Amino acid sequence: MERLTSPARLMIVSDLDHTMVDHHDPENLALLRFNSLWEHAYRHDSLLVFSTGRSPTLYKELRKEKPLLTPDVTIMSVGTEITYGNSMVPDLGWVDDLNHKWDLGVVKEETGKFSELTLQAETEQRPHKVSFYVDKSKAEEVIKELSQRLEKRGLDVKIIYSGGMDLDILPQGAGKGQALAYLLKKLKSEGKLPVNTLACGDSGNDAELFSIPDVYGVMVSNAQEELLKWHAENAKDNPKVIHAKERCAGGIIQAIGEFKLGPNLSPRDVSDFLECKVENANPGHEVVKFFLFYERWRRGEVENSEAYAASLKASCQPGGVFVHPSGAEKSLVDTIGELRKHHGDKQGKKFRVWVDQVLATETAPGTWMVKLDKWEQSGDERIGCTTTVKFTAKEGEGLVWEHVEQTWSEESKLKDDSSWII
């Protein structure tokens, strides 16, 4: 969060499964639309927060399966673990708060007396979360009985039932809502309370997110009955919470527009970039647009025309160099030439390209360095690299690509790179 020196323009706090991630969309189209929008219009001055019921183990698995961006803050295990940045540094202040009237041993002992409860996998049992499966028909009764027993033992817990099967027991002060409240308080104390916050969710454990004052909320179109029921009973008259018409990340994009929180046209919804010249060219925008064009080029979705090739060449410095992640160097103009030969070579191959953590810095007047992670997915194979692009502003020509340098991400080093062009 330190990268922002002033309050975030928008903070999005989103659940993952069936909210940011649509498990019924093998192409991940809505998620990719969101990703492009975020990197294009928000990354530089806004905060992305993922709030998930998943434990760190299952969260990392999801990141490998789906094209998720890197969030600024990750709230996991139903609001019991808050971490910051790429290296996921835990918030120890939050851990201290959660120890109040909580005893893991006592929770395990009491829950062991219920035959209706089936313990979830070991990775899902966390210092401040104990998780079970319980049949829908038995849930209500079990929750009531268990609450009374734990109270008698001197604990103050919260029992959350979601997805029609998952039962989580947490300290009373935990949960997605309290974790968000804690985060907002912390940002406020640093003088960085976000201008707007949008909470996004689909199931019972997300309801708390919509109860935090001054926070906008979107229940995606595919929200579960339990959340819609909660909304009808508790927040029906709150104009800051909507039930979107679109599924998952599509619903988030819709809410950004409906609440007028900022731009909500994803670059993926723009069909022809040549016709879409932005007035104030921004180096971050150039990169997002270029790699989207690159995806469409290799999928054969844009025409292999002289106009595109000429436009690309015109945006490169004649002596500009591209350093391939393998270490090989060639001129940017030759790289464009090579790209022409690969037009449509990924047609029908589930080829997708996305960029993550696009950050532009003006290093001297008219000179910009843009750093980003670029990912390519082809079928089930994914490779990524860290990319640095140097741009210079040329009178009358806008931004010119001067130097591009790439290095493989840790997990991509051993993979086949024969089809990696730029």
Ligand SMILES: [Mg+2]
């Ligand atoms: Mg969910």
